[in-house]
Amino acid sequence: MKKPILLIALLALFVAGFVILRDHSIDLESVRNQVGTLQDWRQSNALLLFALFFLAYVTVTALSLPVAVWMTLGAGALFGFWQGLLLASFASAIGASLAFLAARYLLRDWVRAKLGGRAAAIDAGLKRDGAFYLFTLRLIPVVPFFAINLLMGLSPMPVLTFHLVSQAGMLAGAAVYVNAGTQLAQLDSLSGIVSPTLLLSFAILGVFPWIARMFVNILKRRKVYAGWNRPASYDRNLIVIGAGAAGLVCSYIAAATKAKVTLVESHRMGGDCLNYGCVPSKALIKSAKLADQMRHADHYGLRPVTPQIPFAKVMERVHRVIEDIAPHDSVERYTELGVEVLQGHARIVDPWTVEIAMSDGGTQRLTTRAMVIATGAEPFVPPLPGIGDVGYLTSDTLWEALRDREEAPRRLLILGGGPIGCELAQSLARLGSQVTQVEMAPRLMMREDEEVSALVRASLEDDGVKVLTDHKAVACGTDEGEKWIEVAHEGQAHRIAFDDIIVAVGRKPRLTGFGLEELGIKAERVVETNDYLETLFPNILAAGDVAGPYQFTHTAGHQAWFASVNALFGWFKRFKVDYRVIPWATFTDPEVARVGPSETEAREKGIAFEVTRYGIDDLDRAITDGSAHGFVKVLTRPGKDRILGVTIVGEHAGDLIAEFVLAMKHGLGLNKILGTIHIYPTLAEANKYAAGEWRRTHVNPRLLALLEKIHDWRRK
Template sequence: MNRNKLILLAAIALVVAVFIALDGHKVLTLENLQAHQTSVAAWIEQNLLVAVTGYAALYVVVTALSLPGATIMTLAGGAFFGNFYGLVAVSIASTIGASLAFLVARFLLRDTLRDKYRDTIARIDRGIEKDGAFYLATLRLVPVFPFFLINLALGLTSMKLRTYALVSWVAMLPGTFVFVNAGTQLGQIQSTSDIVSADLLLSFALLGLFPLIAKFVVGFLRRRRVYAGWQKPAHFDYNLLVIGGGSAGLVSAYIAAAVKAKVALIEKDKMGGDCLNTGCVPSKALIRSAKAADTLRHANRYGLESVPVKGSFKTIMERVQSVIRKVEPHDSPERYEQLGVECIAGEASFVSPWEIQVRLNDGGTQRLTARSIVVATGGKPALPPIPGLEDMQPLTSENLWQLEEQPQRLLVLGGGPIGSELAHAFARLGSQVTQVERGECLLAKEDTDVSALILQQFEADGIDVRLNHEATEFRVEEGEKVAYCDHNGTQVRIPFDEVLVAVGRAANTENLGLDEIGVETLPNGTVPVEADMSLRYPNVFACGDVAGPYQFTHAAAHQAWYAAVNGLFGQFRRFRVDYRVMPWVTFTSPEVARVGLSETEAKEQGIAYEVTRYGLDDLDRAITESEGQGFIKVLTPPGKDRILGAVVVGAHAGEILAEFTLAMKHGLGLNKILGTIHPYPTWNESAKFAAGEWKKAHAPGTVLKLLEKFHGWRRGKNGMPNSG
């Protein structure tokens, strides 16, 4: 940090220290304002110009340094100077103070952040250049947002100072008037009868209603502005158009049809999307075959003779395809047509916020209009830009299912859920698997004890896990495929037959025409959605992988409810998507299932917690099935049974987790789980036993000691029965 910045920081720290030392935070209170109202008002009457100037200067300092008390000072402006002088002083001083805070943030932090996050800052600056003034005005109009945060945040952007000052001044005027006017009424309170005067009640009613009025006005202006230049159709072909026939699209269309809306679903490929055709269904079918192979290979665990596993990989993949075919009717066009959904085979692109052009698979084109449109185009595997990778014709979770020959040596790039599930399955089916992960652990979103257990099992099953390895180049050397990885500065050579890439996913937005309606994708490829799942326009929504932040089938279905309901009934009420209880499962062996906070997340967020653990090796059902590996870990606030998060590592972890998910959703604590009858012997008893571990740790020691003495007294001396 240069010398000028250090001097400025020192000056700010000095002013803040003086403010605290002089109890400035106690001076700028409503009680203090009312206590000195009469004496201060008398002095101001004799020294109006000096008083207004000094007041404005103090207001500038308070707002520029983001000190507490700006609201009280605004009320004081009205109380001491009246509506006219108070409004002039506050509006000018608040604008100058906000502009100074804006400049301070820009001087101290912008260069540093721009150097560190160049691409992100550049993208924000483009948005500010395009819509910055409007969004600043909306933030200023709605006093829900702390003004000091707006000052600091906008200072980090490329917005011009004159734009910032002018927009802030104009947009803050309505709110300033409301608060100053309320202050004038405070200044007129002389007796208790004044408290119920019509003027006072009206002023404070306006003070309370202003945020709602401002929100309505902002919403109206935003709609007018965002739809400017577009001609809304006089009538519509549909109530809802859904683009994409995956999990999110199917649920959106189903909901619309269920409430008797006219709905069409457009899908250019196969109904069911990734989940049915290339994701959940085929991968779980393959994992089940792999588990069967592992059971045969280790049949001695069950008192049987272990046998070498023999089988045709082609036959295994044929079974996978047969599973897809059996599930397929659930997502078929025929079923959805029966439900009342018009299914259209083609590729859709936006013409306007209400109009879609469809390039039909049969070669024709069609234009359709709808009151609301849902984008549910899903995602696809991402290929990292590693030299030579494309020449290897890499496998992904999308094209893997066309394999007919099992790779003898399989290289898996990625240690996340998809990479780990498929690496484990292929290893159990007999492939020699090398798994490369550039991070320090597998399943990086989980706690270290979870990752460590999975790593231990992978290594026991023969997977060569290479942590802290980053693939840098792929080559063909003497007819052999080779990957080169960087491992802490050392080059590592890994030969292989096939490479499976599982390092993340990218949203499907190509040829969708989002740029035609002014929607830009985020750096990770997803589209920017509001809390109600809408895009730039209140009638255009997105859900599923194309929207993020979760890329799970159940998350897509969860979002789809909000998109469909808000799309059909949003003019009456809008629902904000709720992610507070989002479970997920990684289907390795053992499975990893989690809901809520992990220990790592709790520490990062500064949330106090305690941990309750229960080992599945203690569970009778797990013992009978020789599946005792794993544990349950539950996070709760210190001394309380409310569940902050839970993770289950073990066989049937996904099913066990459901009880914790239900409890979190409905505010049930561990005591409620403990008090619920669970059939014996079942895997779900483990949830009850975990709750029992919490109860034992919080047993009332003093009460138990008193009870012990009570029972001893009841037995009489030397254990003899007492006559009572």
């Protein structure tokens, strides 16, 4: 209750000040008269007048009343330049700090609640550069100082920092006006003080810190490169290490802008997504889904059949799909685009030199203006005792290992309950494997809401997967030729026999063997980069899984644009990578797609939100297709249609999420989606109906009551 009372009191003081000022015209003549009156009184009360004037100056500054300029002129006229500057400098800084503290106490919590998750990012930026921006703004008197006081009060900046930086930044402006005040009798108008020349001088003064900062950055760069011999000229504009999603996009952009670019790949073009991840797994999922539909053909009025599954043929199709897509990422295609493609292992020798151990046994050294590390990631295998003795598979190796088998693995154990583990568990169970899935966490897909995890688990269990959550793998081994894994649950341990095991507990970036350690580039969990994807050396950048924080093909391509543009044109203009709207999907059946925070994440981060939910079981097209399950869940600002996050569970969720991604990217709310025509009957109508559910709960009941009365009146 204290905050509203204090806010009302401050507003009352502000209004009272404006009323008083309105009744007393303030111009040069009135200031001269007041100064003349006070000069006589000052002869016998100099110290008291200084104290009262100081207090008055602090008050008008704290209340953001528009008389600070006149007070500064008065300080110069009454006390002379040095005493007037002392008074104006300290009084203005103290008043500004009081306004700063008032804004922090009264408004900061409310504004942070409105900003939600964005508040943390803003705080981080102001914590890093806030003092610099404050000093720059204080040097430019065109920017309203009262606005700076209030806005900075909402930031995490310490009050002492704010006070000292403000006092230093306002000193030049205060000196100009105090000096003008010493010549008050000769002034005809303020235009003599605030002349275009003076404003231009202040603007140049305001730009000076940026120039100084640029100079400091140049010195830092020189220090980073000290001890390295820069080549007199360069063989390439850009060298890209790794031909996965990020590397291919970087190379394409470089070639499209007519740069001389070399792409180095030590294994297969297309990287993990084409050869081991997205492409083969989705081909497998499609075959498995068709087999499941055959078993449940009675859902469509047909006679169900038990599918005959020649597993080798299924795997043959998987590899054929890879071969059909491979030309898109081939050496030939990129060579035609203007990219030099070298097959070999690249190692960075110095900030401008890459040594390539060619696949044919030779070695080649190339110098380059810039380079991008896009080496991707590989499956993480936990240090589980005995895991190496049982012949484990991963999402990378299973495609070749299972290629020629006539049947799917009979007893298959999948270690891991994330997206990869869930997709493989369901698909291989539908193709004939007896699948046991072991996850040490309390539930599957821990990044999603509990209801999503429960729905996915129920679907997997319907397909015959034995799901063991809260089970920790302890050891692996063989006993009389039979493979087993020991798991612990609630203090009890037991063994599970299996024929094959797939380890799917996550992926780790490929960091070793590329010369990063020798150059001092930090690479612990990922390659450490700044907001521009630059490493310790600004001309060496990283993109994709190796850079984090996401391990998706589409985010690798997204980062690649920023990495390549900054690498090639950073000398002119750099771009911070944008992670504001990142979608992803897990291609289980039903699919799970999300963009923005989940309900659980929003609650943990203290983001204010409300939930709108539409059940896909009510959607006409889903009913006709026999896929009437799942939901669309939208998080919005309380009382607003602005979208914070969306989770979709259902058929083609990965496709349906795109409309919400577009809306969030361009600031469109649910009302815009509701007002967009969606073809009937389609699954995309689910998005419109979700928007309609939000609209229905936000209709003004008083307005509806009024409309009812109007309609009643019109019938009479």
